[in-house]
Each structure stands twice: as structure tokens, then as C-alpha cells.
Amino acid sequence: MLDDQVVYDVYSYTRGNPDIPGHLYWGLTVLKPLLINNECNMTKGHFHEDRDCAEIYFGIQGEGLLLLMDESGKCWAEKIYEGSLHYIDGHIAHRLVNTGEKDLKVGACWPTTAGHDYQAIEDHPFPYRVLKRNGQIEFLKVGNQNEL
Structure with a gap:
């Protein structure tokens, strides 16, 4: 892969003052269908501040x-496809994984005051890759965290 290869883009939009509780961001993530050593392309993942x-x-x-992980490290996944809808509780970390053959496009809506806590994922990564x-999805456990 090239050093400047775009693996995903994230776009967001809001109106008004984003520091005021009750305002919303609308977003779009476009995740490329890339494999790196058989690993599916994924977003960084985060909790909300x-x-x-x-x-x-x-x-x-x-x-x-949609890979999800609670604060204790328990991890699970939900399938994302055209028309799917996913509620993500604020105490759940989340990351997108493209398992298909074309761009994965996922819309999102979240409070402008939510923030992003990437450090928690750096300190306690998702336990699965x-x-x-051969066209089959596999989960690779990393570390000593909870089962999927």
C-alpha cells in the first residue's frame, strides 16, 4: 500500500453552536474495501468523552x-448493510469494519458535545481483529480480553 493511500474518510456537519448541548452532528464515513495481510480495513474506533x-x-x-466493546472489554459485532440501523450507547466503544467488495458508507448522528475518546482504545484495544x-470472515482474538 502507498504511504498516502486513503483508507477512509469521515465527513461531519452541524448548524449552530456545537458547544451547546442538544445540537447534533450528522456524519458520513466512507471506508475503502482494503485488505492488509488478510485483515479488513477498519476505523480507529472510540468511546465518547x-x-x-x-x-x-x-x-x-x-x-x-460495527464492532462494539463495553468498558469491561466485552466485545461483539453487528452486521452493517444498506438500510441497517444501530443504536450505540454512550458507554460502548465502536469501530467500523469493511468486509465487502466496495466502499462501506455509514451515516451517523450524535450530540455535538459528545467528544471522542481515542486514548481509552489506545490503552485497552478492541480484543478482536x-x-x-477465501471470502470468509474470521475473528482473530488478540490479548486476554472477553469473547466475541
């Missing part, structure tokens, strides 16, 4: 997974 702020994801195009071999 304000754990009381939930988020909604909705599938627009493509196929993938998602691989694709």
Missing part, C-alpha cells in the same frame, strides 16, 4: 461490521 452521549449509525452502502480469507 461524554459517556452519556449515544450515537446512531445507519448503513447506506456496502457490507461490514477481523480477517477475510
